[in-house]
Every structure is written in structure tokens, then in C-alpha cells.
Amino acid sequence: MSLAGLFDVDSAATGQQVRAEPIQRRSAERLSTLLDAAAEAVDAVGFDRITTAMIAERAGASIGTVYRYYPDRVAVLQALHERTVLRFRQRVVEEFEASPPASWWDVVDCAVTAFVGLYRSEPGFRIMQFADRERANAAEGVNVESGFFATRLAIVLADRFGLPDEPQLIFRVEIAVEMANSLLCRAFLNDPLGDDRFIDECRRVVHDYLASFYGAAVAVPVAPPIAV
Amino acid sequence: MSLAGLFDVDSAATGQQVRAEPIQRRSAERLSTLLDAAAEAVDAVGFDRITTAMIAERAGASIGTVYRYYPDRVAVLQALHERTVLRFRQRVVEEFEASPPASWWDVVDCAVTAFVGLYRSEPGFRIMQFADRERANAAEGVNVESGFFATRLAIVLADRFGLPDEPQLIFRVEIAVEMANSLLCRAFLNDPLGDDRFIDECRRVVHDYLASFYGAAVAVPVAPPIAV
DNA sequence: TCGTCACTGAACGGAACTCGATCATATCCA
DNA sequence: TGGATATGATCGAGTTCCGTTCAGTGACGA
Structure with missing residues (x-):
């Protein structure tokens, strides 16, 4: 059994934090872009001061898009x-x-x-x-x-x-x-x-x-x- | 030098979190009542979901009273x-x-x-x-x-x-x-x-x-x- | 009685979150 | 192949909720 196999990166039992599973390719990209934006925001202003608007703007998306994928602000951070x-x-x-x-x-x-x-x-x-x-x-x-x-x-x-x-x-x-x-x-x-x-x-x-x-x-x- | 002296409970260099130092006795009680309320709230709903209204209500005070003593929501938690x-x-x-x-x-x-x-x-x-x-x-x-x-x-x-x-x-x-x-x-x-x-x-x-x-x-x- | 401390809660501003309209893509059929 | 249709994806103005302010009122001490 290989080390990589043991750590089995694919089988991450992900939590229910995502609202809509991505169907088309662009939405998968969106998801990761949103998390990238959130990650930047974490470094820029810290956990508490992050706003959903900030995440949307950094990701080049609108507020609504954030909420299409995540039920609330905290869920974005959990996904990150x-x-x-x-x-x-x-x-x-x-x-x-x-x-x-x-x-x-x-x-x-x-x-x-x-x-x-x-x-x-x-x-x-x-x-x-x-x-x-x-x-x-x-x-x-x-x-x-x-x-x-x-x-x-x-x-x-x-x-x-x-x-x-x-x-x-x-x-x-x-x-x-x-x-x-x-x-x-x-x-x-x-x-x-x-x-x-x-x-x-x-x-x-x-x-x-x-x-x-x-x-x-x-x-x-x-x-x-x-x-x- | 006594152990108690070393730990010197009085000399807590408190942060600037309190807005108005209590003058009358009742306001000192208010301060501790507010913190008690915040502590209960921490156990009841967790850090993030605490609202200032919740603290005020549990303390039997109005919103304004919270802000008389603390500059903002975070300051209350820091004081606690x-x-x-x-x-x-x-x-x-x-x-x-x-x-x-x-x-x-x-x-x-x-x-x-x-x-x-x-x-x-x-x-x-x-x-x-x-x-x-x-x-x-x-x-x-x-x-x-x-x-x-x-x-x-x-x-x-x-x-x-x-x-x-x-x-x-x-x-x-x-x-x-x-x-x-x-x-x-x-x-x-x-x-x-x-x-x-x-x-x-x-x-x-x-x-x-x-x-x-x-x-x-x-x-x-x-x-x-x-x-x- | 007066002055100061303490308290109140309606009102304001901003951020979280919703939802119907609109755009983009995939699928189907002639 | 191209056009019609369905559905996924996006948008952003609008709503709601919450943090915060402040002018007015009550309570205490001198």
C-alpha cells in the first residue's frame, strides 16, 4: 500500500457546505476562484473583517454567485x-x-x-x-x-x-x-x-x-x- | 515573595477596552452583569453568533448601555x-x-x-x-x-x-x-x-x-x- | 434643587442574504 | 449543421438583520 494511497487525497468526505454541486466546467472554476479570493481576503484583513462583498469583488463575481454556492459567509470559510x-x-x-x-x-x-x-x-x-x-x-x-x-x-x-x-x-x-x-x-x-x-x-x-x-x-x- | 504576589492578580495591565470608567457603584455592577451575560451567550450560541442585542437582553439592559461601556462588539468579548x-x-x-x-x-x-x-x-x-x-x-x-x-x-x-x-x-x-x-x-x-x-x-x-x-x-x- | 452620571430605544448605516430577470451552455431534433 | 429549447450560471437591486449612534429621560449625589 503506497503512502499516497493511504493519504488518499480524493476520498475527502467533504462536508455539506456546498449548496449546488457544479455541473458545467465554468462553475467548478468559479468555486475555486471564490476560495482563492477568500484566501486572499483572509491574509488581507483577517477572518472577522471578511465581507461577502469583498470575496465576490476579488473573485470578479457578484454577490449572488457567492450565495449560489455557499449558504452563508461562514460556509465559505469552512470550505476554504x-x-x-x-x-x-x-x-x-x-x-x-x-x-x-x-x-x-x-x-x-x-x-x-x-x-x-x-x-x-x-x-x-x-x-x-x-x-x-x-x-x-x-x-x-x-x-x-x-x-x-x-x-x-x-x-x-x-x-x-x-x-x-x-x-x-x-x-x-x-x-x-x-x-x-x-x-x-x-x-x-x-x-x-x-x-x-x-x-x-x-x-x-x-x-x-x-x-x-x-x-x-x-x-x-x-x-x-x-x-x- | 509569595506565590500570590508573583501572580499579582491586581496588576492586570488592562487593555483600553472600557469606554467609561464606572463612577457610581451601580455601573460597576452593570459592567460585570454585561460580562456575565456575554459569557452565558458564548455558551449558548458560540462566539460568532453573539449579537449585542442578545447581550443587552440577557443583562436586562438596553443596547445603548452596552455601548456606554464598550466601544464595539469585539471589545465586549475581549473584556470577557x-x-x-x-x-x-x-x-x-x-x-x-x-x-x-x-x-x-x-x-x-x-x-x-x-x-x-x-x-x-x-x-x-x-x-x-x-x-x-x-x-x-x-x-x-x-x-x-x-x-x-x-x-x-x-x-x-x-x-x-x-x-x-x-x-x-x-x-x-x-x-x-x-x-x-x-x-x-x-x-x-x-x-x-x-x-x-x-x-x-x-x-x-x-x-x-x-x-x-x-x-x-x-x-x-x-x-x-x-x-x- | 441642580448637575452629573446612567439609561433608553428609535433611527441610521452597512453588511448578510434573497430572488426574479438575464445570459451562457448543453441537448435535441429537423 | 443550425436553430429551438431547457437548464445551468450570473447578476444586482432590494430586503432584512445587526452593529452602532445620539438626543431625550430617569436616577443619584451634593
């Missing part, structure tokens, strides 16, 4: 959040392909590198943290995003690197994901390039936490790492 | 956040007095216990996490809240338990605070009583992180702990 999470997962896979992980801590490094890279290059990536918390209000029953990502990550770690496939593994990976997420967001809070002290400490903390259970000995290199 | 942070610090001090910490990890335990206790009993305590992130937009220059708390905590740890008073200490305590905050918020995300697995793991993680630098050996018990 989902797309951002998706792109993060894609980037993690790309990192895997660029420098195949030889051990479980390389996986952690890839994920951190992907996160940092996107924070620096992807417009509106700041939205990664806000919705994690915000979601709880909206959809009570829905599982937490970080839990979903953590579960998939745990599968990779178990399948490819021999970490024991217990329920505990998922829990621990979720702890690691939560910690990493908060420390990385902190790293970018006042520094647009990310404060390296926090980024480095994030790598160390997550590594040490998982190593306290799974040590370095469990690592099962599958392929030699490629120097990049 | 500050009061919540203050109460958290007070509760930490109470925990100290209830069971005087004998070592630095008792301090960590007290802080976690205080956080969990307030999350369970204090209306609107959920606001603790949101503003941490949100603040960054509003006041660019202002230091992060967690940084402020971490700094004071670091002073206690250095002063009372002999942890080395280096700049590194503050940084590490801030890392610890960020991790604890995220894990505890996660604990309450789907469980109003707090998921004990996350709470317990939070204690363990923070302890292990700090112990990796300062070990158990550095602990300097000042007074025997009181059984409660």
Missing part, C-alpha cells in the same frame, strides 16, 4: 478550510515522494516541513488553526479534523514503520498532531516566516513524545532516503 | 476574555493555597487543575482559547497572552523551585503553556466534562517536557504539601 487541509495532505504526500521517509520520525519531519512550507507560500493558510476550534460549534457530531488526520497518519505509521496497531496509537498520534499544530501556529503568530525556535522545538517535542512510546528501535526503513 | 484570564490566574493561586506545591511539577498540576475546574464551572470559559489566536490581528505589537502568563509562571518556577533563571526558561514554559492549552481545549471539544484521557496525557506531556530539562532533582520543596 477544507481545501486548505486537503492541500496540506497533498503536500505531505509530495514531501514523502521528494524524500521518502526511512523511519517514523521522518514522517513527522515531512509533516512539519509541509505545514511550514504551506504557511509560507499558500495564501490564507492561517485558516488552518481557526476552524479546528470553530468547527465544534457548527457540527457537534462530526469528528474533529485533527482526529481524522491523526487516524490516517497512524495507519501510515503502523503499516509502513511497524508501530503497533493498537487503539492507543491513534490517540497518541492525535496528541502529537494537536501539540504540533499549536506550536506551529504559535511560530507564525508574530513572524510571517515562522519563528524557527518554535518550529525546531515542535519537531523535537513531537519526536520525543512518540519516541517515549515507540523508541528509535522500532523503525523499519523500507527504502533508503534520497538526498535532495 | 481578560476577566476569564484573570479568574484563571486567581484560581491557580487558590490551588496553590489549597495544596501548596512542593515541587515544580506540583505547580504544573495546580495550573492544569485550575484550568479544568474553571472549564467545568465558569460560564463562557471556552473563550480562553479563541482570543489567544484572535488577538494577533487586533493588536500587532502586543505580546501574546500565553507569553505573558508563561513569563509569570517562569518567575515562580525560578524563584521558588530553583529552576535556572535563564531566558530559555521562559521560552520552555511558553512551549509548555501552548501545548497544555491546546490539549486541554481538545479535551473539552466534544466532552463538556473534559475527556480525562486528554487531561491526564496533558499533565504527563508537560511534566515530561519540563523534566527533560530540569529533571526531578532540581525540585526544592519549600513547605510540606497539605493534604486536602
Whole structure:
């Protein structure tokens, strides 16, 4: 089973946030243009100050078009959040392909590198943290995003690197994901390039936490790492 | 120097959020009533869906009264956040007095216990996490809240338990605070009583992180702990 | 009794959101 | 192939809701 397959970027169980599924090609483009506009707006004025008019204008569309696709203002931001999470997962896979992980801590490094890279290059990536918390209000029953990502990550770690496939593994990976997420967001809070002290400490903390259970000995290199 | 003194609950350098300082007694009551109402509203409908009318109504006041004390809607939430942070610090001090910490990890335990206790009993305590992130937009220059708390905590740890008073200490305590905050918020995300697995793991993680630098050996018990 | 503090709620402005009219594209049939 | 028709997609003026103001009224202290 390939790493890319495990992360299975297509099977994103998307929420019901889209009002009308796009039929014609142009509407698919519209959808992504709207999200691009929202992402720009996030960087320009921050979450709260975004207006639907602002999104429409930046996307070269009218207000009505926004509401054709999304039921309300918040739904646009949720959709942006989902797309951002998706792109993060894609980037993690790309990192895997660029420098195949030889051990479980390389996986952690890839994920951190992907996160940092996107924070620096992807417009509106700041939205990664806000919705994690915000979601709880909206959809009570829905599982937490970080839990979903953590579960998939745990599968990779178990399948490819021999970490024991217990329920505990998922829990621990979720702890690691939560910690990493908060420390990385902190790293970018006042520094647009990310404060390296926090980024480095994030790598160390997550590594040490998982190593306290799974040590370095469990690592099962599958392929030699490629120097990049 | 006493623990309470270090946490020095009075010297909260309050932001400029209040429009008119209360002169008569009744207006001081109004202020706290308004914040109580806002806190209830946070629990009832969540941050975004709070309206000024809702706050006024719950407080038994008119719209105009809200705006007499706060310049805008966001300011009310910021004030609630500050009061919540203050109460958290007070509760930490109470925990100290209830069971005087004998070592630095008792301090960590007290802080976690205080956080969990307030999350369970204090209306609107959920606001603790949101503003941490949100603040960054509003006041660019202002230091992060967690940084402020971490700094004071670091002073206690250095002063009372002999942890080395280096700049590194503050940084590490801030890392610890960020991790604890995220894990505890996660604990309450789907469980109003707090998921004990996350709470317990939070204690363990923070302890292990700090112990990796300062070990158990550095602990300097000042007074025997009181059984409660 | 007077002056100041506190409170009220109708009115204003702006942003979220709706909906019927209009344009663009796909499908069908001669 | 071209034109008719249906349906997807877009538009934007209009409606509603909400944040905010302010002039008028009530309450308290001197």
C-alpha cells in the first residue's frame, strides 16, 4: 500500500457546505476562484473583517454567485478550510515522494516541513488553526479534523514503520498532531516566516513524545532516503 | 515573595477596552452583569453568533448601555476574555493555597487543575482559547497572552523551585503553556466534562517536557504539601 | 434643587442574504 | 449543421438583520 494511497487525497468526505454541486466546467472554476479570493481576503484583513462583498469583488463575481454556492459567509470559510487541509495532505504526500521517509520520525519531519512550507507560500493558510476550534460549534457530531488526520497518519505509521496497531496509537498520534499544530501556529503568530525556535522545538517535542512510546528501535526503513 | 504576589492578580495591565470608567457603584455592577451575560451567550450560541442585542437582553439592559461601556462588539468579548484570564490566574493561586506545591511539577498540576475546574464551572470559559489566536490581528505589537502568563509562571518556577533563571526558561514554559492549552481545549471539544484521557496525557506531556530539562532533582520543596 | 452620571430605544448605516430577470451552455431534433 | 429549447450560471437591486449612534429621560449625589 503506497503512502499516497493511504493519504488518499480524493476520498475527502467533504462536508455539506456546498449548496449546488457544479455541473458545467465554468462553475467548478468559479468555486475555486471564490476560495482563492477568500484566501486572499483572509491574509488581507483577517477572518472577522471578511465581507461577502469583498470575496465576490476579488473573485470578479457578484454577490449572488457567492450565495449560489455557499449558504452563508461562514460556509465559505469552512470550505476554504477544507481545501486548505486537503492541500496540506497533498503536500505531505509530495514531501514523502521528494524524500521518502526511512523511519517514523521522518514522517513527522515531512509533516512539519509541509505545514511550514504551506504557511509560507499558500495564501490564507492561517485558516488552518481557526476552524479546528470553530468547527465544534457548527457540527457537534462530526469528528474533529485533527482526529481524522491523526487516524490516517497512524495507519501510515503502523503499516509502513511497524508501530503497533493498537487503539492507543491513534490517540497518541492525535496528541502529537494537536501539540504540533499549536506550536506551529504559535511560530507564525508574530513572524510571517515562522519563528524557527518554535518550529525546531515542535519537531523535537513531537519526536520525543512518540519516541517515549515507540523508541528509535522500532523503525523499519523500507527504502533508503534520497538526498535532495 | 509569595506565590500570590508573583501572580499579582491586581496588576492586570488592562487593555483600553472600557469606554467609561464606572463612577457610581451601580455601573460597576452593570459592567460585570454585561460580562456575565456575554459569557452565558458564548455558551449558548458560540462566539460568532453573539449579537449585542442578545447581550443587552440577557443583562436586562438596553443596547445603548452596552455601548456606554464598550466601544464595539469585539471589545465586549475581549473584556470577557481578560476577566476569564484573570479568574484563571486567581484560581491557580487558590490551588496553590489549597495544596501548596512542593515541587515544580506540583505547580504544573495546580495550573492544569485550575484550568479544568474553571472549564467545568465558569460560564463562557471556552473563550480562553479563541482570543489567544484572535488577538494577533487586533493588536500587532502586543505580546501574546500565553507569553505573558508563561513569563509569570517562569518567575515562580525560578524563584521558588530553583529552576535556572535563564531566558530559555521562559521560552520552555511558553512551549509548555501552548501545548497544555491546546490539549486541554481538545479535551473539552466534544466532552463538556473534559475527556480525562486528554487531561491526564496533558499533565504527563508537560511534566515530561519540563523534566527533560530540569529533571526531578532540581525540585526544592519549600513547605510540606497539605493534604486536602 | 441642580448637575452629573446612567439609561433608553428609535433611527441610521452597512453588511448578510434573497430572488426574479438575464445570459451562457448543453441537448435535441429537423 | 443550425436553430429551438431547457437548464445551468450570473447578476444586482432590494430586503432584512445587526452593529452602532445620539438626543431625550430617569436616577443619584451634593
